[in-house]
Amino acid sequence: MTRNAEKSDAEWRAExxxxxxxxxxxxxxxxxxxxxxHDLKSPGLYRCSCCGDPLFSSEEKFDSGSGWPSFWEPxxxxxVETEEDxxxxxxxxxxxCKSCGAHLGHVFPDGPRPTGLRYCINSVSLAFEPSDH
Known part of the structure; x- marks a missing residue:
């Protein structure tokens, strides 16, 4: 798998x-x-904290009660990519993250409509960019 943001372990540790x-x-x-x-309700875009690529929108965020930010779709x-864990x-x-391979969290089949999915994502994997809307 080719990554857009490939870096050495030392580079990741430094950044x-x-x-x-x-x-x-x-x-x-x-x-x-x-x-x-996990409890942020502001409008905006959630980017990968490692490479900056856009991942999730506040429009698809919901309160799952799980303790982690949850989204019903990217x-x-x-x-994003998924693999068995x-x-x-x-x-x-x-x-x-498809671009840099950063672990974001897990996806479960118990989310709301329209997808029925719950992307349960670590806050530390995200960088929030507020919007004016």
Whole structure:
């Protein structure tokens, strides 16, 4: 898989905070209800905190009660990729940024209409860009 934002491990470590590095590059998870965006209601665009690509819109954000920002779809079907995750004794679908491979979170089939999906995303994987609308 070719990435638009390929960098060495040393480059990622230099650019990201320790928490961003752990979540985005080592597939970690921030504790529930601790991320800066889990309860944000402002209009805007959520970008990848590693490469800056647009990932999710506040228009598709909803309160899932899970403790992480949740979206029912990305801004475009081609901005994220998924893969099977069988870590921690669970069977889940991991979501990552298509451009740089950053781990974002997981997607579950228990979201609202129209997609029925819940993209459960770590705040630290996102950078919020407010809009005027």
């Amino acid at each position: 990201l905070t320790p928490e961003q590095y752990h979540v985005c590059r080592e597939k970690g998870t921030e504790p529930a209800f601790t991320g800066q965006y 801004v475009d079907s081609g901005v 069988r870590s921690h004794g669970m069977h889940r679908t991991e979501v990552h």
